[in-house]
Amino acid sequence: xxxxxxxxxxxxxxxxxxxxxxxxxxxxxxxxxxxxxxxxxxxxxxxxxxxxxxxxxxxxxxxxxxxxxxxxxxxxxxxxxxxxxxxxxxxxxxxxxxxxxxxxxxxxxxxxxxxxxxxxxxxxxxxxxxxxxxxxxxxxxxxxxxxxxxxxxxxxxxxxxxxxxxxxxxxxxxxxxxxxxxxxxxxxxxxxxxxxxxxxxxxxxxxxxxxxxxxxxxxxxxxxxxxxxxxxxxxxxxxxxxxxxx
Amino acid sequence: xxxxxxxxxxxxxxxxxxxxxxxxxxxxxxxxxxxxxxxxxxxxxxxxxxxxxxxxxxxxxxxxxxxxxxxxxxxxxxxxxxxxxxxxxxxxxxxxxxxxxxxxxxxxxxxxxxxxxxxxxxxxxxxxxxxxxxxxxxxxxxxxxxxxxxxxxxxxxxxxxxxxxxxxxxxxxxxxxxxxxxxxxxxxxxxxx
Numbered sequence: 001x002x003x004x005x006x007x008x009x010x011x012x013x014x015x016x017x018x019x020x021x022x023x024x025x026x027x028x029x030x031x032x033x034x035x036x037x038x039x040x041x042x043x044x045x046x047x048x049x050x051x052x053x054x055x056x057x058x059x060x061x062x063x064x065x066x067x068x069x070x071x072x073x074x075x076x077x078x079x080x081x082x083x084x085x086x087x088x089x090x091x092x093x094x095x096x097x098x099x100x101x102x103x104x105x106x107x108x109x110x111x112x113x114x115x116x117x118x119x120x121x122x123x124x125x126x127x128x129x130x131x132x133x134x135x136x137x138x139x140x141x142x143x144x145x146x147x148x149x150x151x152x153x154x155x156x157x158x159x160x161x162x163x164x165x166x167x168x169x170x171x172x173x174x175x176x177x178x179x180x181x182x183x184x185x186x187x188x189x190x191x192x193x194x195x196x197x198x199x200x201x202x203x204x205x206x207x208x209x210x211x212x213x214x215x216x217x218x219x220x221x222x223x224x225x226x227x228x229x230x231x232x233x234x235x236x237x238x239x240x241x242x243x244x245x246x
Numbered sequence: 247x248x249x250x251x252x253x254x255x256x257x258x259x260x261x262x263x264x265x266x267x268x269x270x271x272x273x274x275x276x277x278x279x280x281x282x283x284x285x286x287x288x289x290x291x292x293x294x295x296x297x298x299x300x301x302x303x304x305x306x307x308x309x310x311x312x313x314x315x316x317x318x319x320x321x322x323x324x325x326x327x328x329x330x331x332x333x334x335x336x337x338x339x340x341x342x343x344x345x346x347x348x349x350x351x352x353x354x355x356x357x358x359x360x361x362x363x364x365x366x367x368x369x370x371x372x373x374x375x376x377x378x379x380x381x382x383x384x385x386x387x388x389x390x391x392x393x394x395x396x397x398x399x400x401x402x403x404x405x406x407x408x409x410x411x412x413x414x415x416x417x418x419x420x421x422x423x424x425x426x427x428x429x430x431x432x433x434x435x436x437x438x439x
Contacts, residue, residue, distance in 0.1 A: 011429070026405050068285075075277065
């Protein structure tokens with residue numbers, strides 16, 4: 001029996017509901033059951049309630065107090081857009097890691113100034129205002145240590161700029177490859193190799209641009225060469241970050 | 247308070263009330279109280295699943311933003327509020343775990359996963375709720391293999407495909423093992439309710 005086959009008896013439905021609640025059929029089947037089958041949804045929720053004791057069994061673990069500060073900053077109205085960036089927990093860690101404040105300024109300031117299309121060549125540059133889609137930023141953090149890269153995406157130009165956040169080149173050999181993960185849970189999309197030192201500018205084609213939204217993930221993997229790896233041969237994840245509205 | 251949740255314990259009723267204030271008036275003070283009451287539990291679960299404190303903090307932040315944004319969709323007549331919040335936290339943590347697995351090998355051999363490997367406190371030392379005690383007793387009563395697979399699914403987010411590949415058995419065999427375990431678990435829970 002698969003998740004999309006409706007069972008005939010209540011016991012079978014109960015087992016299917018348990019499987020869905022545990023995630024044994026995967027997330028899509030879980031969401032589909034909750035969305036499409038009210039009876040099965042109730043059964044899944046009943047199992048989730050039965051299994052909640054497994055979560056309650058764990059000794060409570062108060063989170064770092066800074067987490068609430070970061071959370072509060074995101075639910076309160078803020079006076080200005082730049083403030084949002086500096087309320088980001090990930091970016092505070094990035095600054096705490098050091099060596100990237102200059103990169104950030106270098107990265108962001110030139111991108112805010114650009115010629116207006118159609119303007120005279122000698123006309124002064126104007127500040128580009130995001131009229132419909134604001135710029136997105138992501139700090140790409142490894143599991144340990146400070147940020148590896150900072151990414152800034154401009155939806156107006158569909159240009160993704162990724163800059164190294166490390167003062168010194170990383171030890172070891174291999175190529176750093178960038179992936180975009182739609183909604184941070186979808187199938188990774190290859191965005192190509194990164195320059196380990198300095199800046200990489202990536203043009204995002206129109207088909208991919210729809211996935212470049214706040215909440216999507218950027219992942220850096222370590223690959224042996226410059227060619228795209230097969231799905232089953234992808235290298236280890238070096239860093240991960242989510243795009244956030246700047 | 248609805249008739250459906252009058253039987254809930256005071257903690258669940260308190261959480262439901264706070265969620266309603268968050269949903270209705272976008273009450274940040276209520277959200278802070280909700281966070282203070284529930285974050286240690288959700289953090290314990292997310293950290294257990296991800297085994298990485300910093301990653302867990304990132305996910306926990308997403309979980310609470312999700313709760314803030316989706317509080318209006320919570321229906322107190324359908325699920326207990328902690329069950330609803332724990333499902334959000336667990337699903338989000340497992341999503342992140344699966345994302346890492348798309349490019350990295352699995353870290354923990356399935357053979358190593360068992361009750362004792364989950365940082366759980368002994369049966370007689372931890373559980374405060376009768377229902378939780380029943381669950382633990384019923385899980386302890388399962389065969390070791392069934393128990394290990396069910397725990398691996400809950401805490402590690404493994405699907406049938408993952409588990410079959412990791413154990414090197416046909417998918418049908420894995421399904422058969424787990425389904426027998428789930429049937430026994432259901433029977434045991436029903437007898438205790």
